[in-house]
Amino acid sequence: MWPAAKLKRFRVNLLRWFGEQRRDLPWRRTKDPYAIWVSEIMLQQTRVAAAIPYFERFLARFPNCQALAAAGEEEVLRHWAGLGYYYRARNMQKAAQLICELGQFPPAYDAILKLPGVGDYTAAAVASIAFNLPHATVDGNVVRVVSRLFASNGDRKRVVEIAGKLLDRQQPGDFNQGMMELGATLCLPKNPHCLLCPVAKMCRARGLGAQDEFPAQKVKPKNKEIERALFWIERRGKVLAWQRPTDARLMPGFWELPEKEHLPDTTPTRELGAFRHGITVNNYRIKVWRAAAPAQFGKCQWLTISELARLPLSTIFKKAVNVLSESVGD
Numbered sequence: 198m199w200p201a202a203k204l205k206r207f208r209v210n211l212l213r214w215f216g217e218q219r220r221d222l223p224w225r226r227t228k229d230p231y232a233i234w235v236s237e238i239m240l241q242q243t244r245v246a247a248a249i250p251y252f253e254r255f256l257a258r259f260p261n262c263q264a265l266a267a268a269g270e271e272e273v274l275r276h277w278a279g280l281g282y283y284y285r286a287r288n289m290q291k292a293a294q295l296i297c298e299l300g301q302f303p304p305a306y307d308a309i310l311k312l313p314g315v316g317d318y319t320a321a322a323v324a325s326i327a328f329n330l331p332h333a334t335v336d337g338n339v340v341r342v343v344s345r346l347f348a349s350n351g352d353r354k355r356v357v358e359i360a361g362k363l364l365d366r367q368q369p370g371d372f373n374q375g376m377m378e379l380g381a382t383l384c385l386p387k388n389p390h391c392l393l394c395p396v397a398k399m400c401r402a403r404g405l406g407a408q409d410e411f412p413a414q415k416v417k418p419k420n421k422e423i424e425r426a427l428f429w430i431e432r433r434g435k436v437l438a439w440q441r442p443t444d445a446r447l448m449p450g451f452w453e454l455p456e457k458e459h460l461p462d463t464t465p466t467r468e469l470g471a472f473r474h475g476i477t478v479n480n481y482r483i484k485v486w487r488a489a490a491p492a493q494f495g496k497c498q499w500l501t502i503s504e505l506a507r508l509p510l511s512t513i514f515k516k517a518v519n520v521l522s523e524s525v526g527d
């Protein structure tokens with residue numbers, strides 16, 4: 198680790214730069230731990246620009262833990278629809294109920310860590326930003342910044358150790374946000390803006406002219422092409438659909454259109470259209486087929502068109518509905 202004077206200079210430079218250049222984001226205008234926690238959960242899998250409108254709508258409808266704890270699960274999921282990884286929303290509601298029982302948002306790292314859906318990163322972010330507690334946050338941005346500063350391979354355990362030593366214990370919230378802001382705005386994965394970097398003189402990778410070599414790149418898994426067929430089965434203004442279990446990890450409680458595995462006796466009669474949908478490394482080519490109602494519905498249920506507008510539908514279901522509206526418009 199660096200000598201004390203260098204460490205001090207690093208903290209001063211980073212905090213000054215963050216004070217001058219920080220982006221004005223809605224969750225940075227508050228110290229309310231609830232709002233900061235909501236933003237951190239949203240940002241776990243979503244880019245800042247995409248998260249902003251969701252955050253504003255979510256906070257307008259659920260301005261505090263009490264409102265979130267008391268809301269119906271379907272309404273919470275509807276406000277989350279589009280952010281993906283729906284188990285996050287369900288965990289948030291469970292956590293909000295626990296916080297209401299506690300009587301306040303827990304003002305300590307260990308207690309925040311015990312909330313459902315909260316890991317080391319989120320607990321450190323909320324503890325440092327809302328309560329000014331000295332816990333370093335380590336997200337992908339921090340891993341990149343630290344591994345370049347020290348020209349190390351980005352081993353997470355080592356980065357956590359270094360981030361803890363770099364942390365300014367007087368201003369941990371601003372320091373953590375400064376590190377993440379540096380990674381998000383200047384120390385980019387490709388072509389980092391080193392000329393604008395407030396800590397460029399202390400950066401080992403830059404000194405070596407090897408910024409792009411850190412952190413070491415992982416080999417990416419290959420994308421898979423997968424064909425799927427959805428059934429659009431309509432009868433007297435109702436459509437057959439099935440609901441994901443409410444304790445499913447992926448999109449709990451969301452409605453889906455059936456496929457062969459749900460209705461094995463169904464034979465498709467006419468192709469209505471097709472669309473593509475990507476989930477992680479899987480590229481789905483999905484065809485929507487009209488089909489006649491089978492004798493056995495399995496776990497499928499009939500939904501009216503007005504129910505479709507009210508219930509949480511998966512993105513695949515919504516894309517299928519769009520395909521259908523286009524085919525009707527042809």
Ligand code: SF4
Pocket residue numbers: 342345346383384385389390391394395396397398400401402403408
């Ligand atoms: S000098 Fe460049 S590589 Fe080093 S921390 Fe700053 S932006 Fe990142």
